[in-house]
Amino acid sequence: MSSVLKRSFGIKQGVFGSFGSRYISTTSKLNYAFAFDIDGVLIKGNKQIPEATRALKLLNGDNSSNRRIPFVLLTNGGGVTESQKAEQISELINVKIDPKQVVLSHSPMQNLAKKYSDKRVLIVGGRGRSCYDVAKNYGFHEAVTPHDIMHWNSSSWPLSTPTSDLSMLTNPAQEFSQLPIHAVMVFHDSFDWGRDIQIMLDALCSHNGILGTRKNDYTVQDVPLYWSNVSLLKFPFCFFTDFPAPRLGQGAVKVALDSLYKTLTGKNLQSVSFGKPHAATYQFADQVLDAITTEKFVGKRNVYAVGDNPAADIQGANGYGWTSILVRTGVFTGKDNSKEFPAQIVCENVEEAVEKVIALEEGKL
């Protein structure tokens, strides 16, 4: 544990409210940055968390030295482009967020676009064709969706009806009996589990990616599978629902698909997972911080990860070597710290977290 953090534990909570931007030095070298979770930290459902505006304004230079402290928004949410999410958050909290600062669950998957730029990739999840638009934007030029498969052959899942809205399709004339699927990528929650699991299984069990065929031997998995977020449960405010118990998330689809694949083939389904708490997502966020930071960092950069979900935000940050800060405005509402995934610092809200870190880093504690 760093000496800075050791000192932080000696400070009583409540004191931090008195620290503010006036402590930011104009001469010290910048060696820290922030990564904020969104739901439960900056917003809750479609409402802002009141302290979020002040917290981000402090980092945007609304302080005595006019210094900008770099930050990214790091969320397991998705299903929209980074620009759309930046616009949504900017409006809700009244602080301008640049799309470059937004890391969604599927953002790290854009690094796969080079490998699959001209390969047919099945993009699963999201409302309508929103995730297809995201994938195209990343550079997956041959992306297709379950809507395309259903339009090609509605018998592929007879329990759902193909969309009558042809604008949902990537290309209405695709003949999938001749067009292999090279990879399956789940970008967001499935809006039709039965259809999507069936079509994913069809691709994963197929001979050379041709839908409707079956392999003779499942020893080697030909079609790679990628998940953007494997959280089993979603908390109601993330789903804009007031139901009093958690809802099934993308991770639940993974459990179902893994089980079905094992039952049908006798083999374990291999896949790669992104999203918090997986390291690949933190590596990507680190790249983003490098790209958005204009002031040169001196020495090792301390990244403070502020989140409300111990299993995702705190476990992920601790595992990656960032400093974890747990806030009480979302999933976690306990008095002390999470027992399962304890954070290095616990704060009431995001404003307290930012003020506390600024004070720590500027050496005023």
Ligand SMILES: [Mg+2]
């Ligand atoms: Mg959250």
